[in-house]
Structures are given as C-alpha cells and as structure tokens.
Amino acid sequence: MNYVRDQFPGLKSEWAFMDNAGGSQILKGCVDKITEYYYSNNVQLGGSYQVSQEALKAFANGRENIATFFNAARPEEIVFGPSTTVLLQFLSKSMASQFRAGDEVIVTITDHESNIGPWVWLEERGVRIKFWPMNKETYELELEALDALMTEKTKLVAFTHVSNLLGTINDVKKITEFVHERGALVCVDAVAYAPHRAVDVQDWNVDFYALSLYKTFGPHHAALYCRYDHMLNLDGLYHYFYGKDKIPAKLEPGNANYELSYGSGAIVDYLVALGEQAGANGSRRMKLETAYKDIAAQETILCEKVLSYLRKRNDCTILGIKDGLDPRRVPTIAFTIEGKDPQKICLEMDQHKIAIRFGDFHARRLADSLDISKDNGAVRISLTHYNTVEEVEKLINALDMVLAK
Numbered sequence: 246m247n248y249v250r251d252q253f254p255g256l257k258s259e260w261a262f263m264d265n266a267g268g269s270q271i272l273k274g275c276v277d278k279i280t281e282y283y284y285s286n287n288v289q290l291g292g293s294y295q296v297s298q299e300a301l302k303a304f305a306n307g308r309e310n311i312a313t314f315f316n317a318a319r320p321e322e323i324v325f326g327p328s329t330t331v332l333l334q335f336l337s338k339s340m341a342s343q344f345r346a347g348d349e350v351i352v353t354i355t356d357h358e359s360n361i362g363p364w365v366w367l368e369e370r371g372v373r374i375k376f377w378p379m380n381k382e383t384y385e386l387e388l389e390a391l392d393a394l395m396t397e398k399t400k401l402v403a404f405t406h407v408s409n410l411l412g413t414i415n416d417v418k419k420i421t422e423f424v425h426e427r428g429a430l431v432c433v434d435a436v437a438y439a440p441h442r443a444v445d446v447q448d449w450n451v452d453f454y455a456l457s458l459y460k461t462f463g464p465h466h467a468a469l470y471c472r473y474d475h476m477l478n479l480d481g482l483y484h485y486f487y488g489k490d491k492i493p494a495k496l497e498p499g500n501a502n503y504e505l506s507y508g509s510g511a512i513v514d515y516l517v518a519l520g521e522q523a524g525a526n527g528s529r530r531m532k533l534e535t536a537y538k539d540i541a542a543q544e545t546i547l548c549e550k551v552l553s554y555l556r557k558r559n560d561c562t563i564l565g566i567k568d569g570l571d572p573r574r575v576p577t578i579a580f581t582i583e584g585k586d587p588q589k590i591c592l593e594m595d596q597h598k599i600a601i602r603f604g605d606f607h608a609r610r611l612a613d614s615l616d617i618s619k620d621n622g623a624v625r626i627s628l629t630h631y632n633t634v635e636e637v638e639k640l641i642n643a644l645d646m647v648l649a650k
C-alpha cells in the first residue's frame with residue numbers, strides 16, 4: 246500500500262477520496278510523461294524534422310500502451326478522444342449509414358446515458374430502440390430478457406460492463422457470444438469496470454468497447470476499442486480527402502491530444518510495476534494481469550467492510566449485490582437511507598473530509614426506474630485499490646454519526 250499510495254501525489258491530501266467512480270486520482274507517472282512531452286516534444290506532428298518525428302513516436306507509444314491495456318490485437322484498434330461520451334457519439338455517427346429504417350438497436354436501462362443517447366439518436370434514421378430491462382429484485386441484466394427482445398432485425402446491443410450505480414460486473418464474454426450468435430454486434434461501456442479488473446477485448450471478442458482514462462488513474466482522456474474489421478467499415482469523420490482506410494485517425498478528426506495520449510501510457514507502466522512487485526514475470530501484459538488480481542483482492546476487503554456495515558442497518562437499501570465477497574461486485578456502492586436526503590448526507594460527510602457523492606450519476610433512466618430521481622438519487626461510495634482499511638473505518642464512523650442525527 247505504501248508503494249501504491251506513493252504513486253498518487255493527490256493522496257497526500259487530508260481528504261479520503263471515495264468518489265473514484267466520478268474521477269480517480271492521477272498517477273505521478275502520467276503527470277511526468279505529460280510534462281516531458283510538453284518540455285521536449287511539443288511541436289506539430291508530421292514534420293520531417295527530428296523533434297516532430299520523436300513527437301510522433303511518443304504518440305504511437307501512448308497508443309501501444311493503451312492497446313496493451315485493452316489487450317487489443319493491434320494499436321490501430323484504439324481511438325483516442327476527450328471523453329467516453331464523445332467517443333460513443335462519434336461511433337454512432339460513423340456507423341449511422343450502416344442502419345436501415347426498421348433495424349433495431351437494444352440499449353439497457355442500467356447504462357450511463359453515454360451509451361444510450363448516441364443510439365437513441367438513430368431513431369431519426371428510422372431505427373427502432375428497445376430497452377433491455379433489469380430484474381428489479383436482483384438488479385441484474387438477464388439473458389432471458391434480452392432473448393425476448395432480439396429479432397433478426399437487431400443490429401447492435403449496447404450495454405454496460407459495470408453500472409456506475411449498481412457496481413455489478415456483467416458477464417461480457419457470455420453476453421457477447423449470445424448476441425453474436427443472433428447476428429448482432431455489441432458496444433460495451435467499460436468506464437466503471439476498467440479501474441477494477443483487467444480488460445481483455447480479444448478474450449471477450451467484443452466489437453466496440455469504451456472507457457475513460459481519468460477514472461482509471463490517468464488524465465482527462467478516453468479510449469475506444471474498435472475491432473479492426475469493423476473499423477474498416479466505419480465512415481470517416483475527418484476531412485473528405487482522408488479515406489476510410491485512414492485508421493484510426495478517421496475517428497480522431499483534427500489534431501489528437503498527443504500529450505495526454507502519451508501520458509496515459511504511464512497507467513500501464515504503473516500496472517506493470519505493481520505486477521512486478523507481486524512477483525510476476527513475463528510480458529508487460531502478464532504483469533498487468535497480476536496487478537489487477539492484487540487490485541481485486543484489496544477492493545474486496547474494502548467493499549465487504551462497507552457492505553457489512555450497510556447490511557446491518559435496517560433503514561438502508563443497497564442498490565446492487567449486497568455481498569462484498571461476491572466476485573461480480575466492484576466497490577462502487579450506492580444506497581438510500583429511509584427518510585434521509587442523499588444530498589444532506591454528503592454535505593455532512595464533507596465536514597469529516599470524506600469525499601463521496603449523491604445523485605443519479607447520469608444513469609437517469611435507471612434512477613427513474615428505481616424511483617429515486619426526485620429524491621436526489623442515492624449516496625454513492627466508490628472505492629478503488631488505493632483506499633485503505635483505515636479510510637474505510639473513518640468513513641463508517643463518520644457515516645454512523647451523520648446518520649444518527
């Protein structure tokens with residue numbers, strides 16, 4: 246833990262950061278790489294001169310690192326952008342010409358609006374949008390419910406790997422196989438998954454997969470994986486004289502953010518170093534996977550500590566799996582307390598220097614279906630591996646005082 250916390254300068258603060266699903270702390274390694282880029286490589290790419298060539302290499306190095314993070318087959322399958330929201334809007338725009346009136350797209354009720362809105366937009370082209378509901382008892386998405394919605398007209402199923410409100414890991418491999426067998430593609434929002442478990446787009450055979458690097462210990466930057474054969478078919482969003490084969494730049498119109506792309510590579514450097522500390526040998530990817538096993542182990546301890554406290558309260562409704570030891574649970578824990586306003590709870594927790602959050606977290610349709618939107622949504626405690634047991638004890642003590650008022 247000392248090594249881990251030393252890598253995040255922001256953790257020297259007196260605050261306990263437990264709003265990590267909103268945004269994580271950034272690694273020193275990312276800040277160093279961004280600074281290095283600005284000080285040594287800050288020229289326009291594409292020039293014949295040496296510094297411009299080096300800047301190009303730095304940009305490519307960032308993409309290679311993030312390809313390792315996704316376990317993509319080739320770096321060109323990674324598209325950089327300012328946010329997941331923008332990348333998914335770009336994706337739907339670049340796919341739009343593939344849809345015909347009467348085609349169907351399925352979205353879920355559990356997603357953040359980023360992976361719903363861009364697909365609902367296709368209604369303008371006559372595409373029919375259907376909502377995959379969740380089981381309200383278990384808060385889970387079930388394949389039987391999806392099966393009932395799918396027809397031969399279904400072209401795409403957009404779903405979340407983990408809901409940023411429920412914290413449940415959906416079985417992406419199984420869902421993807423199910424959808425592919427029925428002739429459609431998948432687009433997965435992995436924003437609330439990537440900080441907690443290793444991503445492996447090849448193993449899961451997903452088509453499109455997006456995540457936000459600023460919630461995964463990096464800068465305000467995001468990445469979208471597009472399987473290479475699909476990437477070839479997407480319409481370009483860049484200038485008319487750049488053809489469909491300008492990959493992946495056709496989905497990165499204008500100049501990309503070179504410094505953040507390069508800097509984001511330090512997320513992988515960190516995970517590799519963490520894997521080495523845990524005794525891993527072999528490739529960078531193998532070390533990264535070991536690091537994530539340790540991350541999951543630490544998170545499970547923290548998650549169960551919070552959930553066991555909440556379970557004991559008979560005024561508390563936990564939104565999602567209640568058992569912190571369940572391997573399908575990440576420590577993104579949303580709950581409501583009978584008769585208490587989530588906003589007031591958070592304001593009082595501020596006094597204890599504990600950073601948590603309330604609201605619908607832009608999963609508005611889910612909050613509506615749970616009937617909590619009008620009451621300031623839910624309180625969310627979102628932990629990550631750099632949180633400590635001591636911080637969680639401080640949280641529980643503070644929560645106990647605040648809820649007793």
Ligand SMILES: Cc1ncc(COP(=O)(O)O)c(C=O)c1O
Nearest residue numbers: 328329330357359409436437457
């Ligand atoms: C699950 C999920 N998807 C998408 C987003 C949107 O990410 P971005 O801010 O990069 O657009 C968020 C942000 O909170 C999120 O939690």
